[in-house]
């Protein structure tokens with residue numbers, strides 16, 4: 071029986087996977103994708119599903135591939151940059167294909183809101199020869215996921231479910247179907263040369279892969295997820311969330327327009343697009359990120375010698391970068407209509423105030439939480455290395471926020487796990503400067519280990535600071551191999567970071583209480599003298615996860631109003647009111663400010 | 679029919695919960711809902727907004743500029759920052775209790791509270807300003823300021839569904855541990871508004 075629930079797009083995808091009877095779900099956390107696996111994990115026991123957070127996206131994909139080879143239905147989830155990590159197995163997999171079913175859920179982040187890149191998984195799918203579905207709403211995300219499992223199973227190919235932030239993290243009323251226990255009556259792995267890739271096998275499979283693209287394009291042309299509506303001489307082609315913005319803009323436009331909504335960008339549904347393009351004078355492509363549909367349409371127009379002029383990003387009608395919304399789309403459509411010489415009925419409403427006329431507002435960048443252990447560690451490095459020339463290579467996680475003033479402790483940040491190798495590279499190039507790499511616990515397991523081995527092997531004289539707060543904090547506190555709990559909350563072996571470091575050949579690998587400023591500073595001073603790579607593991611809680619009821623307050627009798635605590639730390643709980651430093655109710659009681667106050671004016675107490 | 683609500687605040691203030699409660703209530707009232715939330719880096723003390731669109735049809739999740747019928751501001755400067763999103767005759771419910779970012783404390787930017795509050799009042803003729811954080815503390819937890827504001831909003835008749843539906847969503851959605859404080863906060867918000875009305 072169908073029922074309607076208020077669901078986030080990611081939850082809708084998870085429920086659809088369970089409706090489809092998914093057996094195995096893997097993934098690595100990454101905004102905006104993480105809630106898919108979290109939702110399946112919450113339901114794993116009930117529906118007999120195997121769920122794991124894997125160490126990284128490559129491992130997650132490979133694990134899901136193995137399961138699919140055995141005939142299981144598998145899903146793996148990641149964010150767009152995670153697909154870069156998983157690209158090695160992905161590129162080969164397209165030739166081999168799968169047996170059960172494999173859906174790869176990848177979330178793009180136009181904007182970006184919480185990512186290093188604005189890459190477009192539609193283009194990645196084309197590069198990898200893997201079909202990609204591109205929903206516009208949580209409902210479509212649900213419906214397409216169901217279909218993705220079928221497609222994958224029927225055609226023995228992995229299928230990518232690509233979302234964007236607004237689909238993944240938008241909520242809506244979604245109609246869902248029944249979920250029953252996963253069936254483990256699967257065929258099992260059958261030995262066959264088709265599973266072992268060799269140059270010869272690749273050469274054999276390549277024609278199959280190319281034919282499959284044509285077959286898929288035909289299936290997609292017949293799919294209701296690609297539909298034509300309206301009429302006129304002007305056409306609009308759009309996919310993903312942009313379709314919704316187009317629909318809203320068309321409501322204001324007052325013009326006859328033919329619309330092709332694309333739910334399956336790759337393989338491009340050429341027959342459908344041809345049916346749409348016939349008789350059009352102009353085709354406007356509206357899409358976030360890459361000019362993917364625009365290029366496909368240009369090819370179509372060129373190959374079939376159609377008279378239509380194609381407008382989009384390439385001519386500068388629409389922005390190439392950033393997230394779209396109704397305003398951006400209306401603006402682009404107006405530019406196009408002006409170029410075409412058509413009347414536009416769009417009337418932009420006047421706001422009660424324009425942004426530039428608002429009085430000056432405080433700058434509010436994301437920052438480490440009040441009481442975050444990372445602040446203590448960063449501050450300890452600042453103190454311990456005072457006067458020593460040093461470069462701080464950061465990594466991906468909450469601790470990237472250590473870049474903000476007054477800490478200013480992240481000089482480089484590139485991608486998951488890069489901090490250690492970049493510090494090593496810097497050190498080989500500039501040996502007279504101290505090089506420190508910060509890496510979080512989850513990131514350490516994700517991709518820090520090969521870099522540590524490399525630092526040992528090639529004798530990089532760097533300090534590796536592992537910020538171990540026993541969680542994957544930034545993406546919503548998922549567990550990882552270091553803490554002894556699985557994705558479904560079961561106890562398991564806890565892998566020790568210190569032991570890994572030692573077994574990689576690191577001579578100095580110490581664990582330190584990350585909330586004790588003096589212990590941190592002393593340890594740093596010790597390893598600065600050591601030759602070769604050394605590893606300091608700072609351990610402490612994520613205050614956002616382990617809420618503390620401790621609280622500190624400033625004794626007004628003792629405080630000399632020097633403001634040292636406020637100026638040094640940038641803790642969001644510390645502020646100045648009427649020239650007097652004060653601690654807000656958000657204080658998490660980490661005691662860092664108390665540890666640096668020159669006159670010991672900060673004492674336990676205060677509200678909560 | 680369409681009704682667009684923007685909730686603005688600082689990461690950690692409960693903006694996402696507020697938007698979820700509004701969405702659930704609207705669904706109970708038989709409306710379609712789409713929301714867009716800020717999840718990710720900005721949740722760490724950054725500026726966050728949720729867009730909540732209610733109606734008979736389904737739309738894209740983002741409210742266009744000058745399109746919001748209502749802005750619920752959990753914090754004065756964040757309410758002001760989002761005012762270009764408000765319709766000409768739109769309404770605002772604003773918490774006057776500031777969250778002062780570290781950038782202000784260390785002198786890298788400024789926060790002129792009285793100027794910002796005056797600006798909101800002078801620019802939006804339908805603005806209701808209350809110290810929701812103070813009221814929430816009275817209810818037992820400063821963190822339930824978001825629910826105080828919901829109470830004020832509902833009592834002001836600014837939602838396209840009945841107060842009781844929102845109350846029901848609240849009871850179904852909140853964990854038992856926090857339910858009492860939040861119910862109390864909701865009531866304090868409602869009473870606050872009624873008292874304000876009586877004074878006028």
Ligand code: SF4
Pocket residue numbers: 440441442621622639641642643644653656657658659660661662663664
């Ligand atoms: S105010 Fe002091 S004790 Fe409280 S969280 Fe900030 S640094 Fe820690």
Ligand code: SF4
Pocket residue numbers: 437438439441442443444468469539543544611612613614615722
């Ligand atoms: S969520 Fe945890 S790790 Fe991240 S900034 Fe807050 S306290 Fe630090």
